[in-house]
Amino acid sequence: MNVFKTIAEDIRAVKERDPAAQNSFVIWLTYPGLHARWSHVVEHWLWNHGLKSLARISSQFTRFMTGVEIHPAAQIGRRFFIDHAMGVIIGETTVIGDDCTLYQGVTLGGTGKETGKRHPTLGNNVLVGVGASVLGNITLGDNAKVGGGAVVVKDVPPNSTVVGIPGHIVVRDGQRVEADAQAAAKHQESLPDPVEETCESLCERLEALERQVERLERERGRQAAALLEEQHD
Secondary structure, three states: OOHHHHHHHHHHHHHHHOOOOOOHHHHHHHOHHHHHHHHHHHHHHHHHOOOHHHHHHHHHHHHHHHOEEEOOOOEEOOOOEEEOOOOEEEOOOOEEOOOOEEEOOOEEEOOOOOOOOOOOEEOOOOEEOOOOEEEOOOEEOOOOEEOOOOEEOOOEOOOEEEEOOOOEEEEEOOOOOHHHHHHHHHOHHHOOOHHHHHHHHHHHHHHHHHHHHHHHHHHHHHHHHHHHHHHHO
C-alpha cells in the first residue's frame, strides 16, 4: 500500500479528465470522490489484514463524509476517479481496472442474494455515466462506455458503448454513424438511444403503410367507378 503514490497519480488523473480542475492543492482539498478512493486504499489494506470490522466501520464513516460507499473488499486499480461522487455504490466483489471513471449516482451492485462473485468486473479505461447501474457478475471490457441512466446486466465487449434499459450496445469498435460517434465522444448525454430509434423506425413504417392503403383505396374506387359505367352501358 502506497497512499502517497496513489494520491499523486489520482490528482494527475483528475487534471487530465476534469476540465474544471484547478491546481493540485484545490483538487486534494475539495474532491470527495478522491477522498473516498484514498480512504478505500486504507480500508482495503485493513480488510486484507484481518481487521474487517475496523475496515467496515471506516468505510461507513467515509460514506457519511463523502456520499460514496465502497466496500473494503472491492478491488480498485490505479488512477480511479469518481467525478462529483455523490450517491456512488461499489459492491464487495467488484473489480475495477486502471484509469476508470464513474460519475455521480453510479451503482456497481448485485442482482439478488447470490453468493460468491456477484458484482461487476470493469476492465481498463471504462467510463460509467450519471445514474447508471451495472449489476451482477458481468464484465465490461476495456474502453467500454455506459451511458447515463443505463441498466447493464450483460457482458459488454471491449471498445463498446451501451445505453438504455436494459443496456443495448450502440457502438462497437467504432462502427457507427460518424456524427453519433463524435457526439458520444464529446457529450455523454448525447449517446444514441436505441429505443427512440426503434420508435422512429416504426413510425416511418406506419406512415408508409398508411400511404399504401390510401393508394389501394383510390385504385379500388376507380375500379368500382369503371364497373358501374360498364353496367350502365
